[in-house]
Amino acid sequence: MPEITLPDVTLHWQEAGDPQGAPVVFAHALGTDARLWDALLPLMPGGLRLITYDLRGHGRSAVPQPPYSMGALVRDTERLLDGLGLKETVFVGLSIGGMVAQGLAVKRLDLVRGLVLSNTAAKIGTPKQWQARMAAVEAGGMAAIAPATIERWFARGNRSSPEAALWRARLEATPAAGYLGGCAAVSGTDFYTPTSGLRLPTLGIAGSEDGSTPADLVRETVDLIPGADFRLIRRSGHLPCVEQPAAYAEILTGFLDRIGHRAQA
Structure with missing residues (x-):
């Protein structure tokens, strides 16, 4: 599996689609x-180079000691894109990935020509809420937060689905240090002012039953950027690319076509 070694972390990444296509980069929750x-990528059209990666502390990427800062997560992504020689990507970020997307666009607009802010916000929760969640993980491990997390992540009718069981297992397998690091990064982030200064094509995506970043919160953030579009995916929680991948692919493809980001056959 491809890796890129940075001064303080090694990141795992992979690609799908057309190696010569227009780049689309995805940052996870x-x-x-x-x-x-995984459910979304096969539904995307041709003419795109699709790049996914694991944030520090997650997946196959290295797990530095927490806490992490949002600046470090943005810097990781910046160095990854520079290392891959990518410019003018469409950057799709979900939840904490959407915060990384905002920070990257503010810092390096040469790397981002289009922004997709999915199930995210300029500010998520309060430091007190994040401290309580971190304390629960420190006391009881990842399993301590799994039931409440699945309720936020999945729509009511999908919480007993195989997908929900799979993502609960993956949540519980996430390194506690990586999760705690990410919590610290989100807790310390307020992008309302910098995001309000962005001027680039932007799409917001929300789930109608998202318990982590409700649709109104996503819309509030997207509305900071003049001309941004907003789409709501019904019967979906915090992970619409898992619950409703076909609807997600249709919305994302429409945005890419509107901004002329993929080669037409």
Whole structure:
């Protein structure tokens, strides 16, 4: 599996689609990994180079000691894209990945020509809420937060599905140190002011039953960027690319076509 070694972390990444296509980069949610996009990628059209990667502390990437800062996560991504020689990507970020997307666009607009902010916000939760979650993990491990997390991640009718069971197992297998590091990064982030200064094609995606970043919160963030579009996926929670991959692919493909990001056959 491809890896890139940075000064303080090694990141695992992979690609699908057309190696010569227009680049689309995907950043996953806290407590997941690059496999979050597995159901979506085969539904994407041709003419695209699809890049997924594991954030530090997640998946097959290295697990530095926490806490992590959002700046470190953005810097990891910046160095990954530079290392792969990528410019003018469409960057799709979900949850903490959407915060990374915002920070990357603010810092390196040369790397991002289009932004997809999925189930995310400029600010998520409060430091007190994140401290409580971190304390639960420190006391009882990842299993201590799994039931409540699945309720936030999946729509009511999908919480007993095979997908929910799979992602609960993957959540519980996430290194506690990596999860705690990510919690610290989100807790310390407020992107309302920098995100309001962005001027680039932007799409917001929300789930109608998202218990982590409700649709109104996603819309509030997307509305900070003039001209941004917003789409709601019904019967979906925090991970619509898992629950409703066909709807997600249709919305994402439409955005890519509107901004002329893929080669037409």
